[in-house]
Amino acid sequence: MSDVFNEHLSYFQLPHRLDLYSDAIARSIKPGDTVADLGCGFGVLGMLCLKHGASHVWGIDDSEALHVARETVQRSGLSERYTCIASSSYKADLRQKVDVIICDHIGHFGADYGIIAMLHDAQKRLLKPGGLVIPRELRMEVAAVSSKAQAARVNLWSGTGSLPEFHWLREKSANTKHIVDFAADEIVSDACDLGSITLGAEAAQFFHFSATLTAAKDAEMHGLAGWFDCLLGGDVWMNNSPLKESSIGRSQAFLPLEQPIAVRAGDQLAVTIKMRPCDTMLAWTVENVTSGALVQKMSTWKGAIFDPDAFGQGNQK
Ligand SMILES: C[S@@+](CC[C@H](N)C(=O)[O-])C[C@H]1O[C@@H](n2cnc3c(N)ncnc32)[C@H](O)[C@@H]1O
Known part of the structure; x- marks a missing residue:
């Protein structure tokens, strides 16, 4: 687990990142929206969506980081509004389509961590027609x-x-x-x-x-x-x-x-x-x-x- 802790700590420590996501979520999400957080890691982006009025988040991750997301939402009293799915986003089935898809798969050069293919696949299978994708342009x-x-x-x-x-x-x-x-x-x-x-x-x-x-x-x-x-x-x-x-x-x-x-x-x-x-x-x-x-x-x-x-x-x- 220590590699996972250190990996995700490094994301948390990036200056401005979570404030920028928080601002973007506040400007994008409508009260009651449902959200799929792809590659949710410790669950932080989905939790920000809940804070800004989302009704339910599906946090999807294929690594042991998901155990931290699950425990954190439980400890925060959010488990009724947050469902953890241990899966690749490409295989996840939510049984219903969501209003918003969010992720931070932007990599270092932008398209070098698979964000284009990941969001295209999720938009087709998991997003309602007219739904929002965060981020939206690269x-x-x-x-x-x-x-x-x-x-x-x-x-x-x-x-x-x-x-x-x-x-x-x-x-x-x-x-x-x-x-x-x-x-x-x-x-x-x-x-x-x-x-x-x-x-x-x-x-x-x-x-x-x-x-x-x-x-x-x-x-x-x-x-x-x-x-x-x-x-x-x-x-x-x-x-x-x-x-x-x-x-x-x-x-x-x-x-x-x-x-x-x-x-x-x-x-x-x-x-x-x-x-x-x-x-x-x-x-x-x-x-x-x-x-x-x-x-x-x-x-x-x-x-x-x-x-x-x-x-x-x-x-x-
Ligand atoms: C860059 S981290 C972002 C974590 C979190 N969303 C954040 O913003 O702090 C990417 C996470 O996505 C997971 N991941 C990578 N590809 C995935 C995929 N196709 N489906 C599900 N999880 C994936 C990794 O295990 C890792 O936890």
């Missing part, structure tokens, strides 16, 4: 980063401290999405909004975003930083930008380059990001259009390490 933002610390993390596998047998892991690490806390001065371009995704709606099978970033200073670029800005409800937005004081302080995504790129202030950097909402696969390319440096193509597919037995190619014994 924006993903990217910027160029220069971070010696993150470059060192990728290079660790091929560095002097690493056994030569493991040097092949450097390529894997360069093709991995890392979770990182960037300082504002590590961002070396403008931040570009990749576009808006309406949550709960029919999702595209595949997203292909492109952006042109402008370098803000001369630097050695080591990759892209990705974060989100998300409309929870009403006009309440929540972000984890390393550039904004209003950030909830959740870490950002780091998408490395295979090799650093030298950039000069004003250089134009063409970026593409491809992703599928049904899984965590991401592909990204970066090109310094101004200097004409070679385009670099990275993907979590190249970073994956597969079990050969799963493909029937394992060593025969």
Whole structure:
């Protein structure tokens, strides 16, 4: 249980997050509304809905965090208005449709924790026609980063401290999405909004975003930083930008380059990001259009390490 305590404590400690959810709920929920809280964890979002007038909440979670939600609603005298369902949201059956669906499945880059597929599935199966989804709109933002610390993390596998047998892991690490806390001065371009995704709606099978970033200073670029800005409800937005004081302080995504790129202030950097909402696969390319440096193509597919037995190619014994 200690891992679960620590995981959920870290969510509770994020600055602004619960106040923003509380504001959004107050602006979205009508007295008597019924709510499904997907991935409810300790149950906090559903309990906020009850405080703001919801008549009943179904808290759905597939981990042992649900035991804490159950005990907490009992201790708070809310158990008649809160039903715990130990299940994946994809399998949950509430026997009736609800007025509101709520979750915090926003991840670090916004769409990297499965929120698009989760809310689309729940909207079709669990939500009344015309019902509300919280959060309702997702924006993903990217910027160029220069971070010696993150470059060192990728290079660790091929560095002097690493056994030569493991040097092949450097390529894997360069093709991995890392979770990182960037300082504002590590961002070396403008931040570009990749576009808006309406949550709960029919999702595209595949997203292909492109952006042109402008370098803000001369630097050695080591990759892209990705974060989100998300409309929870009403006009309440929540972000984890390393550039904004209003950030909830959740870490950002780091998408490395295979090799650093030298950039000069004003250089134009063409970026593409491809992703599928049904899984965590991401592909990204970066090109310094101004200097004409070679385009670099990275993907979590190249970073994956597969079990050969799963493909029937394992060593025969
Ligand atoms: C980021 S935590 C959020 C917890 C809580 N909603 C909050 O805001 O503090 C996500 C929770 O969702 C659960 N979870 C992840 N995917 C799920 C799914 N498809 N169905 C049910 N629970 C899920 C995890 O076990 C975890 O407890």
